[in-house]
Amino acid sequence: MIKLSQIKKSYGRQEVLHGIDLTVGKGDVVAILGPSGSGKTTLLRCINYLERPSDGEITIDGFTVHCKRPTKADIHHLRKKSAMVFQQYNLFRHKTALENVMEGLVVVHKLPKEQARLRSVELLEKVGLGDKLDAYPSQLSGGQQQRVGIARALALGPKVILFDEPTSSLDPELVGEVLSVIRKIAKEGITMIIVTHEMSFAQDVASHVVFMDNGTIVEQGKPSELFQSPKEERTKQFLKRFAPESAYSI
Amino acid sequence: MKLDLSFIWTALLQLLTAIPTTLAVTGVSVVCGLAIGTVVALIRINRVPVLNAAAAAYVTFIRGTPMLTHLLLVYFGLPFVIDAICESFGWPFRSVSIPMIGFAYIAFSITAGAYLSEVVRSGLLAVDKGQIEAAYSVGMTTSQAIRRIVFPQAFAILLPNLSNSTISMLHGSTLVFTVSVVDINAKSQIIASSNWKFFEAYIAAAVLYWGLTFLIERVTAMAEKRFQMYNRGGVS
Ligand SMILES: Nc1ncnc2c1ncn2[C@@H]1O[C@H](COP(=O)(O)OP(=O)(O)OP(=O)(O)O)[C@@H](O)[C@H]1O
Ligand SMILES: [Mg+2]
Numbered sequence: 001m002i003k004l005s006q007i008k009k010s011y012g013r014q015e016v017l018h019g020i021d022l023t024v025g026k027g028d029v030v031a032i033l034g035p036s037g038s039g040k041t042t043l044l045r046c047i048n049y050l051e052r053p054s055d056g057e058i059t060i061d062g063f064t065v066h067c068k069r070p071t072k073a074d075i076h077h078l079r080k081k082s083a084m085v086f087q088q089y090n091l092f093r094h095k096t097a098l099e100n101v102m103e104g105l106v107v108v109h110k111l112p113k114e115q116a117r118l119r120s121v122e123l124l125e126k127v128g129l130g131d132k133l134d135a136y137p138s139q140l141s142g143g144q145q146q147r148v149g150i151a152r153a154l155a156l157g158p159k160v161i162l163f164d165e166p167t168s169s170l171d172p173e174l175v176g177e178v179l180s181v182i183r184k185i186a187k188e189g190i191t192m193i194i195v196t197h198e199m200s201f202a203q204d205v206a207s208h209v210v211f212m213d214n215g216t217i218v219e220q221g222k223p224s225e226l227f228q229s230p231k232e233e234r235t236k237q238f239l240k241r242f243a244p245e246s247a248y249s250i
Numbered sequence: 251m252k253l254d255l256s257f258i259w260t261a262l263l264q265l266l267t268a269i270p271t272t273l274a275v276t277g278v279s280v281v282c283g284l285a286i287g288t289v290v291a292l293i294r295i296n297r298v299p300v301l302n303a304a305a306a307a308y309v310t311f312i313r314g315t316p317m318l319t320h321l322l323l324v325y326f327g328l329p330f331v332i333d334a335i336c337e338s339f340g341w342p343f344r345s346v347s348i349p350m351i352g353f354a355y356i357a358f359s360i361t362a363g364a365y366l367s368e369v370v371r372s373g374l375l376a377v378d379k380g381q382i383e384a385a386y387s388v389g390m391t392t393s394q395a396i397r398r399i400v401f402p403q404a405f406a407i408l409l410p411n412l413s414n415s416t417i418s419m420l421h422g423s424t425l426v427f428t429v430s431v432v433d434i435n436a437k438s439q440i441i442a443s444s445n446w447k448f449f450e451a452y453i454a455a456a457v458l459y460w461g462l463t464f465l466i467e468r469v470t471a472m473a474e475k476r477f478q479m480y481n482r483g484g485v486s
Contacts, residue, residue, distance in 0.1 A: 048386075048387055049386075050383050050386060050387065076389070076391060079386060079387065079389055080389040082387075083387055083388065084383075084384075084387035086380060086383070086384065086387075088380055090378075090380035090381060090383060090384035091384070092381065092384065092385075092399055093378075093381065093403060093480055094399075094402050094403050094406065094477075094480045095480070103388060103398070104388035104389055104390070107388075107390060107394055107398060108388060108389035108390055108394075109389075136479070136480040137480070138480060152388065153387075156388060156389060
């Protein structure tokens with residue numbers, strides 16, 4: 001379904017991804033963990049081509065882009081297969097919640113306005129914002145904005161939704177509402193890749209966990225395996241830091 | 251000397267006929283300047299090879315020279331260029347058939363283009379990078395993202411500066427008298443000298459310019475309200 005092979009990315013002379021290989025099956029929920037600066041965001045952005053990998057291949061849903069010399073059309077086509085939920089929400093600031101969700105449907109998918117509206121209202125209701133259709137992002141709380149962001153991503157019917165620390169800019173009391181929405185859509189079988197620091201969330205939502213450090217994948221596997229019996233020393237150390245915390249969480 | 255109050259009114263009424271000329275010169279230069287400025291700003295932000303250097307040179311040259319000089323250069327220089335081109339192609343067109351006001355339109359559009367390119371550029375740069383990334387991530391092309399997401403937000407941001415530039419161009423448009431175009435200012439000179447009532451005529455002109463400036467400010471304020479509606483609230 002999604003296959004990354006030998007993805008490399010350099011900023012100037014510094015290589016920050018050293019050849020990432022990752023396969024994600026249909027309906028998988030992949031959690032990417034790792035210390036700060038390990039390249040999690042960069043990897044996610046490469047999949048959405050917001051960052052241009054220096055080398056490697058990205059395949060989503062049978063469409064392959066060779067990252068050495070992609071054409072504009074390749075990039076555009078690949079981007080349409082994924083949708084991103086940003087750490088900073090990045091809602092279109094001059095558009096209401098409803099317009100944010102409709103935008104891609106109308107402009108990219110060329111859906112008639114009325115149809116796009118119905119679908120968008122439905123999605124906003126699903127994320128619990130049926131009463132905020134006409135609110136601008138500046139009138140919404142962080143948690144509400146992020147839920148609009150999720151609805152916007154869902155609207156496009158992407159093959160995979162990419163989440164970059166979707167709750168890390170939120171006040172603690174707002175984290176729950178966003179996580180429960182993600183949990184809900186995970187149950188619907190939508191393929192997702194989530195970068196997160198919420199260990200307990202990763203543990204119970206993910207079907208597959210990837211641990212990254214220093215621009216490489218150190219270890220991956222089922223959450224039960226990786227959390228209970230990590231093989232690599234670096235994974236153990238990383239998880240140990242979170243161990244006391246997980247005692248308090250649900 | 252006594253101030254003839256009633257003549258101020260008379261002069262004001264006569265000046266009304268010159269308003270369209272002033273508005274045309276200001277309007278054309280701002281609209282064309284905005285178009286030129288947008289292209290120049292996009293070239294400079296995207297560092298388009300070759301064009302970027304040309305755009306930078308254009309902006310520094312125009313901003314480094316007076317508006318009157320632009321008008322004179324265009325007025326005395328452009329006919330040579332046009333006639334030479336038309337002659338070499340064998341076209342019957344000659345520069346004498348260009349109306350005087352045409353030179354004002356061209357010169358002031360060039361002036362406004364340089365100033366407005368900086369206004370547009372700062373507006374575009376003030377739009378959060380995350381906005382265009384979000385546009386890409388929903389599958390938009392670069393031009394869709396710029397038109398639908400970046401421009402509307404940049405426009406809301408640059409409105410106050412655009413308003414200032416428009417007011418500058420309105421006041422600068424008084425220079426057209428040097429190429430014999432009769433705008434409010436030129437007309438007030440004519441009225442003044444033919445009636446020997448200078449102060450009264452110029453007071454009338456001042457009142458009109460003030461009124462027009464006030465109008466521009468009001469329109470901007472309304473537009474700002476309309477375009478920046480989304481900034482209300484203030485969570486986040
Ligand atoms: N635009 C950039 N220019 C130069 N270096 C960058 C850029 N973006 C990221 N990097 C570097 O790439 C590396 C990986 O960064 P990345 O943001 O992917 O890490 P991360 O795993 O997402 O970290 P965090 O958990 O803090 O979000 C870091 O060393 C970072 O300094
Ligand atoms: Mg990150």
